[in-house]
Amino acid sequence: MTVGDLQQGDTAVVKSFLSGLDTQSRFLEMGILPGVELRLVKIAPLGGTIELKVRNYYVSIRQQDALNIVIENRIQH
Amino acid sequence: MNNDNVPWVALVGNPNSGKTAIFNLLTGMNQKVSNYPGITVEKKLGTGQFNDGTVYHLLDFPGTYSLTPESFDERIVAEQVLQWIHGNNPPAVIVSVVDATNLSRNLYLTTQLLDLGIPIVIALNMMDLLDKTEIIDPSSLKKWLGAVAVVPMSALKKSGLNKIKDQIRARILTQTVNNDIFPLEVTKPLETILMPITSLLFTKLGYTPRFAAAQALRIITRKSTLELYNRAIQEEQNIDSKTLNKLEDLRTVAIQEIEKEKLKPSSLEAMLRYKWLDTNLAQYRRDQTNKIRKIHTSEKIDQILTHRWLGPGIFIGLLYFIFQSIFNFASIPMYWIEAGVNWLGKGAVTLVPESYFRDLLIDGIIAGLGAILIFLPQIVILMFFLTLLEDSGYMARVAFMLDRGMSKIGLHGRSVLPLMSGYACAIPGIMSTRTIDNWKERLITMLILPLMSCSARLPVYALMIGAFIPPITVGYIFGLQGLMMVVMYFIGTVTALILAKLFSLWIKSEGKSSFVMEMPPYRLPIFRSVFRQVFIRAKLFLFNAGKIIMAISIILWFLASFPKTDNRGEQMTIHNSFAGKIGHTIEPLIQPLGFDWKVGIALITSFAAREVVVSTMATIYNVENTSDDMVQLSDAMKNDVNPSTGLPVFTPLVAVSLMVFYVYAAQCMATFAIIRRETNTWKWPLFMIVYMNILAYLVSFLVYQGGLWLGFS
Numbered sequence: 154m155t156v157g158d159l160q161q162g163d164t165a166v167v168k169s170f171l172s173g174l175d176t177q178s179r180f181l182e183m184g185i186l187p188g189v190e191l192r193l194v195k196i197a198p199l200g201g202t203i204e205l206k207v208r209n210y211y212v213s214i215r216q217q218d219a220l221n222i223v224i225e226n227r228i229q230h
Numbered sequence: 231m232n233n234d235n236v237p238w239v240a241l242v243g244n245p246n247s248g249k250t251a252i253f254n255l256l257t258g259m260n261q262k263v264s265n266y267p268g269i270t271v272e273k274k275l276g277t278g279q280f281n282d283g284t285v286y287h288l289l290d291f292p293g294t295y296s297l298t299p300e301s302f303d304e305r306i307v308a309e310q311v312l313q314w315i316h317g318n319n320p321p322a323v324i325v326s327v328v329d330a331t332n333l334s335r336n337l338y339l340t341t342q343l344l345d346l347g348i349p350i351v352i353a354l355n356m357m358d359l360l361d362k363t364e365i366i367d368p369s370s371l372k373k374w375l376g377a378v379a380v381v382p383m384s385a386l387k388k389s390g391l392n393k394i395k396d397q398i399r400a401r402i403l404t405q406t407v408n409n410d411i412f413p414l415e416v417t418k419p420l421e422t423i424l425m426p427i428t429s430l431l432f433t434k435l436g437y438t439p440r441f442a443a444a445q446a447l448r449i450i451t452r453k454s455t456l457e458l459y460n461r462a463i464q465e466e467q468n469i470d471s472k473t474l475n476k477l478e479d480l481r482t483v484a485i486q487e488i489e490k491e492k493l494k495p496s497s498l499e500a501m502l503r504y505k506w507l508d509t510n511l512a513q514y515r516r517d518q519t520n521k522i523r524k525i526h527t528s529e530k531i532d533q534i535l536t537h538r539w540l541g542p543g544i545f546i547g548l549l550y551f552i553f554q555s556i557f558n559f560a561s562i563p564m565y566w567i568e569a570g571v572n573w574l575g576k577g578a579v580t581l582v583p584e585s586y587f588r589d590l591l592i593d594g595i596i597a598g599l600g601a602i603l604i605f606l607p608q609i610v611i612l613m614f615f616l617t618l619l620e621d622s623g624y625m626a627r628v629a630f631m632l633d634r635g636m637s638k639i640g641l642h643g644r645s646v647l648p649l650m651s652g653y654a655c656a657i658p659g660i661m662s663t664r665t666i667d668n669w670k671e672r673l674i675t676m677l678i679l680p681l682m683s684c685s686a687r688l689p690v691y692a693l694m695i696g697a698f699i700p701p702i703t704v705g706y707i708f709g710l711q712g713l714m715m716v717v718m719y720f721i722g723t724v725t726a727l728i729l730a731k732l733f734s735l736w737i738k739s740e741g742k743s744s745f746v747m748e749m750p751p752y753r754l755p756i757f758r759s760v761f762r763q764v765f766i767r768a769k770l771f772l773f774n775a776g777k778i779i780m781a782i783s784i785i786l787w788f789l790a791s792f793p794k795t796d797n798r799g800e801q802m803t804i805h806n807s808f809a810g811k812i813g814h815t816i817e818p819l820i821q822p823l824g825f826d827w828k829v830g831i832a833l834i835t836s837f838a839a840r841e842v843v844v845s846t847m848a849t850i851y852n853v854e855n856t857s858d859d860m861v862q863l864s865d866a867m868k869n870d871v872n873p874s875t876g877l878p879v880f881t882p883l884v885a886v887s888l889m890v891f892y893v894y895a896a897q898c899m900a901t902f903a904i905i906r907r908e909t910n911t912w913k914w915p916l917f918m919i920v921y922m923n924i925l926a927y928l929v930s931f932l933v934y935q936g937g938l939w940l941g942f943s
Binding site for chain 1: 295331332334338452499500536537539637742
């Protein structure tokens with residue numbers, strides 16, 4: 154399961170990154186790494202990007218990158 | 231920079247950590263503060279004063295999440311840091327600005343800075359915004375970080391600043407450095423793998439054990455770290471290519487061994503550092519899960535502002551509101567300015583004796599400057615709203631909402647802010663494209679940016695609309711004049727987006743596009759700062775434009791006024807003047823667009839800067855007018871009649887054609903100079919000048935000829 158499978162309000166824990174992820178190094182330096190919890194805040198009105206809450210901040214990423222973040226311990230909203 | 235022996239201090243921190251606000255408070259300078267990640271795209275220098283009266287220089291660096299070079303502005307910081315390590319003018323102290331509400335992510339960079347061996351003062355900013363459930367004890371933080379100074383503060387409340395200054399002063403005097411032990415827990419096998427790199431850095435480059443360990447880890451994590459040394463060699467730092475090749479070989483070997491340990495080399499530094507940080511930070515945090523579940527006020531606001539249906543609607547509504555206000559709110563101050571300029575002109579007539587100088591003063595300088603001054607209220611209103619959108623944090627949401635659409639046409643969510651800044655002025659817009667990591671997306675953003683109608687076009691639109699578009703209401707609520715204005719901005723923007731798509735098919739791509747953007751919390755803009763920014767921008771506009779306008783008005787007045795008599799001594803009119811001859815020469819070329827020779831002169835002068843067109847027309851009409859009184863430009867244009875046909879020179883159709891020409895034409899030298907600088911070649915600015923002018927001619931031609939054919943006049 155990946156971040157792309159989350160519904161609005163769901164939380165989950167990052168498990169690993171798939172090799173296709175181009176933004177991995179940016180995620181890492183921002184503290185988005187295996188073991189970290191996140192919540193899907195919303196999907197952009199026109200799609201394409203999603204907003205996450207990680208640690209104590211909000212960040213938006215592209216849906217195609219979300220598909221490359223593997224998650225576990227999903228808790229549905 | 232340090233020639234004067236004044237110590238200098240570097241200000242480093244995450245985007246949105248309040249760095250620029252602290253810079254302003256410390257230096258009293260009017261550096262632009264924004265609530266948009268990555269707004270400090272260039273280093274900014276200021277001077278501050280300690281409480282004992284001695285001075286220091288302060289350098290504000292672009293916001294960065296780490297010392298690993300990822301994007302263009304992050305590379306600026308990483309490169310600079312490497313130079314310091316190699317003894318090239320390091321700062322006396324680094325102030326590490328930390329957003330206390332996001333400790334772990336901010337301290338990631340701080341711990342990297344602590345590795346450098348340069349005295350660090352940690353400014354724990356936004357203490358006032360901290361959750362009540364969270365208690366940060368600065369002294370315990372200081373202890374486990376191994377830092378020398380942690381100062382809790384708030385840039386918003388202006389508290390803790392004196393303590394920061396005292397701590398900087400103390401560090402300069404004592405040069406106390408934090409401890410020299412690399413704090414991260416590196417396992418024994420990993421340490422063994424890294425050892426060859428660490429010891430090479432220690433022996434060959436003379437790094438401290440702590441920085442050698444940190445740098446070894448970073449070299450493993452990102453190859454771009456080694457690429458920074460390539461530049462260092464070019465600039466003749468004390469590292470030779472042999473050492474560099476050795477490092478590259480060692481890196482390859484180490485990576486293979488790390489993979490054998492079932493570890494990911496690319497995430498090594500982040501995993502170790504965050505593990506260490508999170509373990510230590512756990513003491514301040516009651517419950518991690520509550521943090522991500524907690525709904526911040528900004529998220530509640532976003533339930534409306536980035537709502538599926540309301541979000542895009544509100545954005546369009548805001549844009550429409552801004553352009554309508556430009557017309558509605560500006561009319562009264564514009565009336566005052568008009569009256570003031572007239573009064574000045576009349577005063578000059580009575581005070582200054584009749585002479586060429588008086589002609590120059592009234593017909594050239596006062597008429598020229600007055601014509602541009604009158605549009606200042608509109609420019610100020612536009613800048614005010616743009617600043618407000620940026621400072622509140624709304625622009626980051628716009629990027630979030632529009633990234634999909636933008637990436638479909640070869641742009642990026644981050645292109646939105648530069649493009650919207652382009653409505654004020656293309657130059658800061660082009661500068662802020664530096665936050666776009668991907669070169670292709672950045673280049674395309676720059677190529678289309680001058681099509682966004684900047685404030686210099688506003689005088690042209692305002693003059694033409696005010697004089698030739700009737701102030702009637704259509705569809706009950708839409709003022710025709712305001713609507714016309716919106717149409718001008720709209721066609722420029724739409725053409726820009728279409729061209730972006732075309733360019734994206736044609737320009738080759740380098741590297742992949744990515745979008746990771748922090749959504750800053752909404753903040754009530756500090757009105758003092760907003761007004762100050764608007765004031766600075768308006769002042770810059772007036773002075774820069776003023777200088778060019780003044781020069782061109784004087785040259786133009788001369789060209790339009792002389793020769794006064796022909797060789798038989800007869801009085802000559804403006805038609806036979808130098809300017810008149812130039813205008814008449816190009817008239818055949820622009821006649822199909824509906825322009826006469828006077829507009830022709832204006833088109834030539836506005837190549838330096840668009841806003842000059844208004845002052846040019848004002849000067850021409852004032853020179854043509856033989857009486858002492860100053861003529862009102864819009865009245866003069868309305869009354870102007872073509873002597874051969876007896877028909878008005880300017881009609882609503884000509885006005886629209888002229889406006890359309892100004893939407894597209896490449897007319898601002900400064901813009902192309904900046905693009906030359908940013909792209910490092912004349913190829914792109916020349917390409918832009920060609921494509922924009924062809925577009926201007928073609929569309930104007932279609933508008934005018936099509937309009938005639940449809941029976942408009």
